[in-house]
Amino acid sequence: MRGLFITFEGGEGAGKSTQIRILADLLRASGHEVVVTREPGGSPGAEAIRHAVLSGAAEPFGAEMEAVLFAAARADHIDRTIRPALERGAVVLSDRFVDSSRVYQGVTGGLDRSFMETLERATVEDMMPDLTLILDIDPEEGMRRANVRRGALQADRFEKEGLSLHRRRRKAFLEIAKAEPKRCKVIDASRQAERIAAEIAGAVEAAIGRKNLRTGEKAG
Ligand code: Z5A
Numbered sequence: 001m002r003g004l005f006i007t008f009e010g011g012e013g014a015g016k017s018t019q020i021r022i023l024a025d026l027l028r029a030s031g032h033e034v035v036v037t038r039e040p041g042g043s044p045g046a047e048a049i050r051h052a053v054l055s056g057a058a059e060p061f062g063a064e065m066e067a068v069l070f071a072a073a074r075a076d077h078i079d080r081t082i083r084p085a086l087e088r089g090a091v092v093l094s095d096r097f098v099d100s101s102r103v104y105q106g107v108t109g110g111l112d113r114s115f116m117e118t119l120e121r122a123t124v125e126d127m128m129p130d131l132t133l134i135l136d137i138d139p140e141e142g143m144r145r146a147n148v149r150r151g152a153l154q155a156d157r158f159e160k161e162g163l164s165l166h167r168r169r170r171k172a173f174l175e176i177a178k179a180e181p182k183r184c185k186v187i188d189a190s191r192q193a194e195r196i197a198a199e200i201a202g203a204v205e206a207a208i209g210r211k212n213l214r215t216g217e218k219a220g
Contacts, residue, residue: 010135013146139166
């Protein structure tokens with residue numbers, strides 16, 4: 001693949017969308033084609049599944065079925081959006097990807113490890129990110145931020161869950177970072193957005209260098 005695949009992970013309200021917007025502007029200004037996408041979603045089929053999983057409509061069918069739906073959405077997202085963009089040489093910024101399944105369905109959903117690994121192999125194949133930025137924040141602060149942003153809108157299937165689950169997820173993301181230090185970088189997301197953005201820009205610049213991605217002109 002000629003492009004660069006970057007994923008943003010972490011708990012609710014960590015600031016992933018905010019940081020993706022800042023980074024996308026920076027990369028575009030230096031001439032890269034940037035594709036901003038998200039999970040669940042990022043392609044027409046996956047966006048349809050997003051509605052089913054986040055509304056809670058799939059919850060009665062159990063955690064395994066939810067995991068299968070997230071995986072099906074991911075397979076479509078990869079085929080329709082991520083792989084074509086990387087083949088063009090673009091930088092792909094995805095708000096969540098496979099680590100969210102590992103954490104939300106695997107760890108806090110209590111699903112069997114080998115079941116999750118089989119799903120992951122069947123969907124992700126060679127499409128692991130070049131860089132995963134894990135935005136780490138105290139879940140209390142993350143939920144406070146998410147509540148402010150949501151305003152009068154209803155909380156989704158996962159936002160409704162309690163603080164202890166959010167704490168377990170934070171720990172699980174940090175464990176992934178520890179197990180895969182080459183791919184993952186933990187970012188302290190409790191700071192001001194500008195300071196976080198500066199650290200992210202440094203990490204992305206290094207990844208661009210490692211991948212020898214062209215800058216200053218449109219990838220093509
Ligand atoms: N899920 C899953 O279970 N399995 C899977 O495989 C996948 C996903 C892929 C998708 O939610 C849900 O699906 C997710 C996991 C599950 N669980 N939940 N909930 P989503 O896409 O609707 O939402 P999210 O991914 O959790 O993100 P978020 O809550 O929208 O937050 P965010 O993107 O990280 O933060 P933000 O929108 O950039 O910022 C939140 C607010 O804080 C906003 O008002 C900002 O202006 C403010 N903000 C941002 N940065 C700062 C700083 N630095 N200081 C102060 N305030 C800030």
